[in-house]
Structure formats: C-alpha cells, structure tokens
Amino acid sequence: MPVTIEIPTAFRRFTDGAPKVDCSAATVADALNELTSRFPDLSRHVRDDQGQIRQFLNVYLNEEDIRFLGGESCSLKEGDRVLLVPSIAGGC
C-alpha cells in the first residue's frame, strides 16, 4: 500500500533532508524496513541490537501508538501516515 512516513527533524540528516518518505508497504514493519533499507544509516537509530524498535522511539499509525494496534505487524491501508517521534517527553 502507498503510505507516507513522516520524518522528525532529528532524523532528516539520514534521509537527505526529506521530511516525508513515501513507500509501499503492507505493515508498519515493512514500512520501517523499506525506510531503513533506503537510508541504511538510519537503521541503528530505529532498531536496537535485538532488532526491536528502540525503547525511546515512538511509532504512530495515524493518531494511534502502534503498541495499541498490536505492534509493528499492524497492517496499513492506502494513504496511511506513519509518524516517528523520538523520546516523547512530558509528565511529572
């Protein structure tokens, strides 16, 4: 499915400055894999040594944290937005 991955400023030095990356993927995992295969330097920032999404990187499918959608295996439909947000702050 054609979907858009939105790239935060901190990641753009790995995406040649691109704020958005369009790709075709069936799941969030596929989308992330396509992103990191296209921009290999980004790979170690997205996943840890065990291949898990880094603890302080939050991934959203449209408005929802993917952890509420079954994780990165959740499926995508045409026009979906995948957001990467590093280290959500906030709270006391």
Added chain:
Amino acid sequence: MTTNGLYELRCRECGKTWGNVPRSFCEDCFSPLEVAYDYDSLKKIARRENLASRDFNMWRYSELLPLPEDFVGPNAVGGTPLVASRKLAAKWGLKNLYFKNDAVCFPSLSFKDRVVATALSAARRFHFTTVGCSSTGNLANAVAAQAAQQGFDACVFIPADLESAKILNTAVYGARIVRINGNYDHVNRLCAQIADRFQWGLVNVNLRPYYSEGSKTHGYEIAEQLGWTLPDNVVVPMAGGSLITKIAKAFRELVTLGWVEAKPVKFFGAQATGCSPISDGVKRNLSRFEPQKPNTIARSLAIGNPADGPFAIKQIRDSGGWAEDVSDPEIVDAIKLLAETEGIFTETAGGVTAGVTQKLIAQNRIKPDETTVVCITGNGLKTTDAIAAEFPASEAIAPRLEAFEAYLDAQLGVTVAGAKA
C-alpha cells in the same frame, strides 16, 4: 551563586554530551538527555554552610541547579512545609511519618512551580519569547503564572476534558490555552511535533532536561528539613516518572557533596489503577512497560506512555522499593483521610500517594520504626469535582437559636433545650 560552565546535557543511554542546548533527546540514539554536573568542581564552591544566610525557597540550592550566569530567582518558589504526622502516623502505626506538602507551593499550588522555575531560566538563556507545555493541568497553571510574571508569551496544550478549575487557573494569567481532543499522550505527541517545527520553549519538551532538574529541590528540602539526613522511605506519585528519579538524584548529589551521610533509601512509586503503566511494570518485572489508555479521576497522573517510565522502574527496583496503585474510590477515601487527620487538602494525585502509602504499610513494605516521607504534589482546590459528591450541601436554617437547637436535635439526636438551666 550559579555554576554556569559546570554542567551540560548528557545522554542517559549512550553518554554522549551535547553542551547546553534546548533539546530533550540525543540525536545519536534518540534517548532522553539530562543535565550532568562536574561534581569535583562543584564540591569546591557548593557548601552547606552557605545556605544559612539564604531564604528558605528553592533558590537556596542554586549551585546544584542548571542556571545561567548571574541568574537571580524571580520569586520564592518552593520552601514548602515538611509536616510531621501525628494522627495519621498513629493510625497507621508509624513512628516517623512526614508529608512533604507542595500543595502550598508558590505561586500556583503544585510542585510544578519548581520545574517551571528552572525551565524558564533556560528559556531566557536560549532567547525564547514564547513558552508553553503539554499539561494535565498543574503544569499549565505554573507556566501561565510564571510566564505572566516574567514577561513571556504563554501557549499551553491540554486534553479537552481537563478539570474546569485547572483550566480557569491557567486562563486567569492570560495564557493562550489550546484544548486538544484526545488524552494527555495525544497532547504530548503533538507538542513533540510543535517543538520540532516552532521556535518555542516548551518546558517539558525541548527544555525538559532543565525543567526536570527543578524537581530535585523537593528532595533537597526533604533532606534539609530532616536535619540533613535522608529518610528510609519516600513515596512519590508517578505520571511521567520523572519526579521519583529526580528526588533520587537529589539525594545522591547531597551524598556526593558530603552534605548528608550515605544511607539506603527505598523509593516507592504511586499510581492510580486506571493509569498504572509504571507500577504494572514494577510488579510484573517488565523490561519495558506497556502503555495504557488512562481511565482515572487522577488526571494529573493520567499518562499512559510515561517518558521516564523505564528510569522510574529501574530506580524503584534498584532501591529495594516497590510500586502500587489504588482505585478511584480509594483515592477519594485517601483525600478525605489526609484532610481529616492532617489538615492537608490534596488533589487526586495526593490521594493516590496517601492511598498507596496505606497499602504499602499493610503489605509490611514500610515498617513502623522507619522514617517515611510521603510527597504531596498538588492542591485539593484544583480537583474539587472529584470529591464534591461526598459532601452534599446541608439544608439551611433560620438565623434563630431555636432553629439551631432543632437542627442539632435532628442531626445528632441531641436535645439542648434548657441546657443553661
């Protein structure tokens, strides 16, 4: 006195240093940044005896805070009472129980005044003219009040369903309030994107490392008010999980500087059952907490994706402490109990902390001979909606003595007619 040049931001995971910049995460590994100090140099200039001539507020610890050169605290934030409990200590069977009462913190009646004070010092340093935050209420109050005083424009972001008192307590200072259709975690995510796009100082986003250092003063004051000793136990409310780690940092620093003797302190975390990702992570010994959708009256603690959750879990476990959570009815009961026994009217978060303390005592995790400090972080006047149903208005009576006597008879079964005879 400040210590410009003796601190900088350091990644909590990979350890890389970044100088002093308005940023909350490491651009290499995207983990959170915190302020790291040159303690060897600090030891030479930060002396406990220097405090004797200073007012009792958070600025007496200026050497231990990330303040710009020549910074002067604009108002008397902090310096709140450490209340030695008598009635509740007796009821719970504890010999040394204290409540650190930030419900009366100046200027906006919560511990958030402390963090905003250090955050706005950073906002000034980085030349921001607009400041803001994502907030469950107390933080918005504190940002609005201090921004008004210090001449910043303020724009705060809150969940649309926040308690009306907390919204009013922000609006009155002239801050712009943006209500978001979503929970706090949605607000937080939006603010991360706003900080990425706008040149604003969002106190708990891009100024977060400086902001969270303000929490340490809650811990410094506890140690000083205990006569420069550390307690055995601290019970701390947890939302994002920052405060509990910063009180621990405060205690470590005081030991490093030689201001208190080292001793083991157990850290206990308190959450509402309706939003308990950190206590759940502690109880189930998870390596990563599982985010939750909040559903509790304790909205100031309703953060389902806590930024410092992993650090809070580690702090609690490493200290030999524990985390617990209480239901909404237990929160209301604890608010009433604290008011009726200690004269402290706390908001729902304080009900959580008091209720969890009671639970920990029942579990024998807090023992009678130990010194225990319970952190009360907000004021009950802000969450009156949560307990209003407990106190229905009584029927009015005529301004006549006979009417009062009839009232007493009806209410208490006490007949006072002819009492003087």
